[in-house]
Amino acid sequence: MATILYNNRPATRSTRAFNSVLNELLRDTLPTTTEPAKSFTPQADILESEAGFELHLALPGVAKEAVKIDFQEGKLVISGERKAPEVAEAKEGETQNAPHFRRVETNYGSFTRTFRLPDTVDVTAIEAEMTDGILRVRLPFDGKKVTKYHIEVR
Template identity: 65%
Template sequence: MSALLYNSRPAVRPGRAFNSLLNELLRDAQPTTPTPSTSFVPAADIFETAAGYELHLALPGVAKDAVTIDFQEGQLVVTGRRPAPATEGDNVPQLRRVETRFGEFRRAFRLPETVNVKSISAELTDGLLRVTLPFDTEKVTKQHIEVR
């Protein structure tokens, strides 16, 4: 025998949707400041392809000439600077809330020995720095030796 239950009371719903309430709580919990930061750490993604590795760094608002890429002691070091918006002058709006990070940045990545350091290339377009790290085809990293 099956039972059918009927609820005559309408569902109790809050005045605001849960998502908007949660967004409001999280927004207010984020640290904000009326002054720009002096440093930040850009987000990075690393992909491996058949030809090598590809490193993507999110650098919106950073000019090409403000980025330096060096190879030092087995590490790829990316440094640069994102200038803060001007806050002085007659026609410049006053900052009320700053969530974007500005200032200097530095990221270092240890490279495996399989990367051909002399063939590394980089391109900055649409706020994304793409660093191509090709494999060194001359180096032997694994080899099976037959016993005779």
Template identity: 65%
Template sequence: MSTLLYNARPTVAPTRAFNSMLSELLRDAQPATPQPSTSFVPAADIFETTQGFELHLALPGVAKDAVSIDFQDNQLVVAGSRPVPATEGEDAPKLRRVETRFGDFRRSFRLPETVNVKAITAEMADGLLRVTLPFDTEKVTKQHIEVR
């Protein structure tokens, strides 16, 4: 007579084994000595309000004096640098995994004619660069002309 074994949860054990194997495989695929990047592109959000536009750039770890903002040929150019943390020396930490970006960055945005370039302001707080681009109230972009 043969004995029949019944497993009430047949999918649990193979799934755990596969997940464990996959985790080991991915962990071993990571380089032992990761290298930080030399450049990156910061994420940007653009909002439109009744007063104008707001440009928000995510710049965690970037000092205020490491950012430059220029306007030329209807383009706003934001550039700067985020230094790589020191890893040399006896007490310096070793980089094991690097998910953030370091190095130089540069973003350019074409501005519409309705922006008052002379009134642009920028402030940096908590790793967020906020550039305010007010509308030029002197310029007329839409006008209805009545026929007489």
């Protein structure tokens, strides 16, 4: 005897294309906002060579005049600000032709990063340059200071 199954429910098939559903899912995983933040933390890479350390901070859109670098109590403090574009504020009942934020994914506002430096860094020889949105800070070792030294017994 054969068993016949009957499904009286209509086929449930999405009317949207798979690509649009996938795009919607991926887009919704990103944090979104319609107003820029007041502060952010830039990403940093630290490299070490025989000559010293090199610190790279990602600061796209930040002018070199807006960056301040200080050395205080054994710490290197890098601060500054990336200003958000000027946009018009929406007021009730008014239609505006000025641009306004619909989605914000970039970082705006003030930033501060602090790095504790080892005693082997020559603070007076620190150099910094800004190119293509990357702040490169060179932290050379001080040849006079020694962290390790082997003393031979005679």
